[in-house]
Amino acid sequence: MKNDLIVFITVIIFLVLATPWYIPISVEPLLFGLPLWSIIVPIILLVLGYFVYFMMGKIKED
Amino acid sequence: METVTTFKWGIDLPIFIVVYLLVLIFIGYFSYRRRVGVTVKDFFTANRSLGYIVLGVALFATIASGNTFLGYSGNAYRTGLSFLVAPAFYLSILVGLFIMAAKIIPIASKRNYITPGDYFIDRYGSKALSIILILLMFWATFVQFFEQDIAIGYIGEVTSGGYIPYYIAAAIFLAVSLIIILTGGFRGSALTNFIMGIVMIIGLLGVVFVVLPILGGTKELATLASDPKMTSYLAPKGVVFLNGWLSNLILIMFGVLSYYQIWTFVIANKDFQSFRKQYIFSPLVYVLVPTFFVIIGIFGKALIPNLSGTDADKIVPLILNNAAQKSLSGYIMGEFMYLAVISATLSTAAAVMFSIGSILSKDLFARLANRTMEDKEVINISKIIMVVIGILGYIIVMTPKFTLWRWVELKFEIGLQAVPALVLGMYFAWVNKKGIWTGIISGLIVTLLLTFTGHAKVLGFHAGVIGVVINFVLALIVSYLTKQPEEIESASKIIS
Numbered sequence: 001m002k003n004d005l006i007v008f009i010t011v012i013i014f015l016v017l018a019t020p021w022y023i024p025i026s027v028e029p030l031l032f033g034l035p036l037w038s039i040i041v042p043i044i045l046l047v048l049g050y051f052v053y054f055m056m057g058k059i060k061e062d
Numbered sequence: 063m064e065t066v067t068t069f070k071w072g073i074d075l076p077i078f079i080v081v082y083l084l085v086l087i088f089i090g091y092f093s094y095r096r097r098v099g100v101t102v103k104d105f106f107t108a109n110r111s112l113g114y115i116v117l118g119v120a121l122f123a124t125i126a127s128g129n130t131f132l133g134y135s136g137n138a139y140r141t142g143l144s145f146l147v148a149p150a151f152y153l154s155i156l157v158g159l160f161i162m163a164a165k166i167i168p169i170a171s172k173r174n175y176i177t178p179g180d181y182f183i184d185r186y187g188s189k190a191l192s193i194i195l196i197l198l199m200f201w202a203t204f205v206q207f208f209e210q211d212i213a214i215g216y217i218g219e220v221t222s223g224g225y226i227p228y229y230i231a232a233a234i235f236l237a238v239s240l241i242i243i244l245t246g247g248f249r250g251s252a253l254t255n256f257i258m259g260i261v262m263i264i265g266l267l268g269v270v271f272v273v274l275p276i277l278g279g280t281k282e283l284a285t286l287a288s289d290p291k292m293t294s295y296l297a298p299k300g301v302v303f304l305n306g307w308l309s310n311l312i313l314i315m316f317g318v319l320s321y322y323q324i325w326t327f328v329i330a331n332k333d334f335q336s337f338r339k340q341y342i343f344s345p346l347v348y349v350l351v352p353t354f355f356v357i358i359g360i361f362g363k364a365l366i367p368n369l370s371g372t373d374a375d376k377i378v379p380l381i382l383n384n385a386a387q388k389s390l391s392g393y394i395m396g397e398f399m400y401l402a403v404i405s406a407t408l409s410t411a412a413a414v415m416f417s418i419g420s421i422l423s424k425d426l427f428a429r430l431a432n433r434t435m436e437d438k439e440v441i442n443i444s445k446i447i448m449v450v451i452g453i454l455g456y457i458i459v460m461t462p463k464f465t466l467w468r469w470v471e472l473k474f475e476i477g478l479q480a481v482p483a484l485v486l487g488m489y490f491a492w493v494n495k496k497g498i499w500t501g502i503i504s505g506l507i508v509t510l511l512l513t514f515t516g517h518a519k520v521l522g523f524h525a526g527v528i529g530v531v532i533n534f535v536l537a538l539i540v541s542y543l544t545k546q547p548e549e550i551e552s553a554s555k556i557i558s
Contacts, residue, residue, distance in 0.1 A: 004489055007164055011315075014157050018150045019308045027296045033283025034360070035296050038143050042353045045153050049345020052157055056338040059164050 003059050010055040018048055071386070075397050076225050082261075082401055083238045086254045086408075090242035093250035106176050106420045106444075107330045108249040114331070118340030120252040120409075121327045122347055123259030125155060125318070127206070128213035128407030131262070134352060136375035138359025142295035145359070147307045148352035154315035156344055162319050163328050163337045165488035169557060170329045178325050178484070179425025185487045185556055186495040189429060194502065195480045196425045202320040202477025203414055207451065208458055210411040217403055229460060235404070239412040240452045243419075244445050248330065251416045258405035263347065265402025268395035269378075270354045273385040274361055276392045283357075286364045295363075305522030312527050313474055319484055320477030322417035378403075411455070419448035475513070475526020479505040482534045490541070491553040497541025505533030 023044075025037045032039065138145040166181070175181050178199060182192035215232035226234070243251050274282075286292050318324055331337040362369075362377035365384070369377065382399055385392030423444035428435050435443075482501050486493040509529030512518070518525050 003164060007161055007489075011157060011161065014154070015308065015311060018153065018311055019304060021304050025297045025299055027287050027293055030284055030287055033280035033287070034357070035143065035287065037297070038146055038356075041146050042149050042349050045149050045349045046345060049153050049156060049341070049349055052153075052160060053338065053341040053345065056160055056164070056334075056341060059334060059338075061168060061334050 006055055006058050010052055014048055014052065018045060020044075071397070071400075073225065075400065078397060079401065079404060082404075083234070086257065087238060087241050089254050089257060090246035090250035093246035093253050104247065104249075106248055106326070106424075108247070108252065110171075110330055110332050112249070112252055112330060114336055114339035115343075116252055116256045117327060117330060117337075118344055119259035119347075120255035120413075121324075121340070122344070122351075123255040123262060123405065123409035124323050124327065124413040125152075125410075126259075126262060126351060126406050127210055127410040128217060128403060129209055130352070130355065131266075131403045131406040132213065132217075132375055132378055134355035135359035135362060135378050136372075138356040139362050139369065139374040139377045140359075142292075142298060142363075143356070143360065144298035144303055144306075145356050146353070147310050148356055149349045150307065151310045151314040152348040152352045153345065154311045155318045156341065156348055158315040158318050159324070159328060161315075161485060162324075162488075163331070163334060165557065166325075166328060167331055167334045167337055169488065171333065173556065175329065177421045177424045178322070179421065179429065181487075182483065183429070185553065186483070186498060188495045191483075191495050191498060193426065193429065195483050196421070198477055198480035198502070199320045199322055199325075200418070200422070202317065202473050202480075203322045203418055204451075205473040206321065207411065207414040207418070207455060210407050210414065210455075213407050214411065217400075217407055232460075233456060235408060236411070236452050236456055239408055239415060240449060243412050243416040243448060247441075248326065248416065248420075251412050252327075252330070255409040255413060258409040261398075261405045262402040262409075263351070265395075265399040265405075266351060266354055268398050269358060269381070272391055272395045273381060273399070274358070276385045276388050277361075277365060277381065282364045283361055286360065302522040306519070307522075309519075309523040309527045312530075313478065313524050316481045316485070316530060317474030317478045317526070319481050320474070321414075322421045323413040326413075326417045326420070415448050415451050415455075418451050419444040419446075422447050475509050475524060475529065476506070478526045478530045479509065479533055481530065482537045486534070486537055486541075487553075488557055490538070491550045491557060492545040493537060493541040493553075494544060494546070494549050496544045497537040497539070500540040501533040501535075501537030504536050505529040508532050 020037070020041055023037050023040055025035075027035050029036050134145070134148055138148075166175075169175070170181070173180070173184060175184070179192050179196050182195050183189060186192065214235045215228045217231075217235075242254050246253070287296060328337070358381065359374075359377060362374075362381055366377070366380055369380075378399070382392075382396035386396040423440050427443055427447075428440060479502050482505070483498045487498070506529065509526050512520065512525035512528065520528060
């Protein structure tokens with residue numbers, strides 16, 4: 001049951017934070033020729049990816 | 063700003079490709095020599111003996127197809143930075159795999175499952191339901207195979223610089239895929255996919271860090287931001303944009319679970335913690351690879367701004383051509399990228415053919431024949447199915463007028479309807495076949511009705527996502543209302 005809860009929480013947090021509703025999306029400022037938001041999104045996704053890895057470590061196997 | 067240029071690659075490119083294909087065939091054969099007896103378990107899962115690095119990179123090579131390597135940059139070229147949803151939905155694949163792997167790896171190991179049909183029949187006790195679910199998954203898997211077949215002939219002709227005609231190039235690539243999987247089984251398929259995955263990553267890194275700087279790099283990119291017409295291209299906004307983003311995450315997270323090859327790669331792991339080790343490097347690869355393709359597409363828009371419609375899909379070859387004309391390092395990296403594109407297509411095609419053959423032989427042929435078959439017989443039938451699927455693929459390659467787009471759109475959306483049965487059955491003992499039937503039928507009806515009445519998306523949400531939400535909800539409600547204590551007890555023994 002605890003394992004199921006870990007999976008459920010991971011999915012919800014992922015879906016909420018992997019959608020960029022909370023990131024200000026605008027052309028300026030630029031970084032490496034690209035709008036800053038487009039650099040921030042992959043960084044957040046990377047963090048979320050390793051959050052998933054962390055949560056997987058909480059799964060207990062019989 | 064560059065003009066569109068034609069460029070003829072030297073004879074070294076096709077020679078380079080032929081040597082590469084021979085190496086792959088050798089690895090497939092080497093795997094055959096390493097096999098442990100002629101058993102279904104070894105042929106279909108390599109006896110769960112492969113390490114996490116091989117499985118993780120090979121799985122990535124299987125998921126990233128020719129479409130990823132050619133189509134994603136083209137899509138970013140057309141739609142702009144809204145296609146940054148690509149790294150997000152690629153990462154959602156890892157979340158979907160987590161949902162499945164956390165449950166199915168221990169269950170499959172305990173109950174000795176090899177194919178999804180083993181699980182469906184054991185869990186729901188219905189041959190008819192099992193066959194419907196296998197067919198839904200078959201649809202998603204087979205359409206993905208179509209996509210590779212169509213790409214494979216085109217890529218062959220382009221990468222041979224016109225030395226090898228379309229139909230011969232396609233035949234060579236399909237033959238190589240078949241030799242690898244027929245001789246090497248899952249071990250051969252996984253090992254060659256591992257090599258191809260490494261080549262894909264190196265090729266892509268070469269484009270981003272060598273080819274793009276040759277063509278102007280960040281300076282060229284920044285020219286887009288100075289054009290006021292590019293505002294919505296670089297900064298997409300609105301509810302439909304965000305809903306569409308979320309819909310893509312859900313569609314791919316669950317849709318990918320309907321691929322046969324995903325099942326094969328997940329249950330090939332020794333245990334869940336061994337599977338988890340793949341995630342030491344997978345998030346990095348799954349986020350960066352699609353992000354780089356988006357950057358290449360956006361860069362292409364700055365470099366060659368006037369491509370329209372399907373011409374945008376040629377943006378990667380056009381960028382490579384431009385760089386190859388400018389410098390030797392651009393030429394070498396261009397060759398490597400073509401090798402990467404071939405790898406992306408071959409690895410997916412081989413894994414899909416292998417999974418279709420192995421799963422259909424066991425889940426459909428053996429069950430419809432209604433008898434127990436020897437391991438050798440199952441393997442032989444699976445090999446025949448693989449060859450038939452390969453030939454069918456070749457016929458499709460030779461029929462370029464075959465219109466698939468409508469069906470391709472429905473690939474995930476129809477396959478997705480099998481996923482509630484797959485996932486809910488692992489997590490809730492009280493979910494039963496009545497609920498699953500109700501969910502599948504309702505989900506399919508809603509998806510098809512919306513799609514064929516011109517509502518492929520509603521407020522940014524895909525028809526299939528709306529269908530699968532209804533599927534999930536009804537499967538849970540009907541199962542809860544019709545639950546039987548003896549069914550729950552028997553399911554508990556399987557999943558706990």
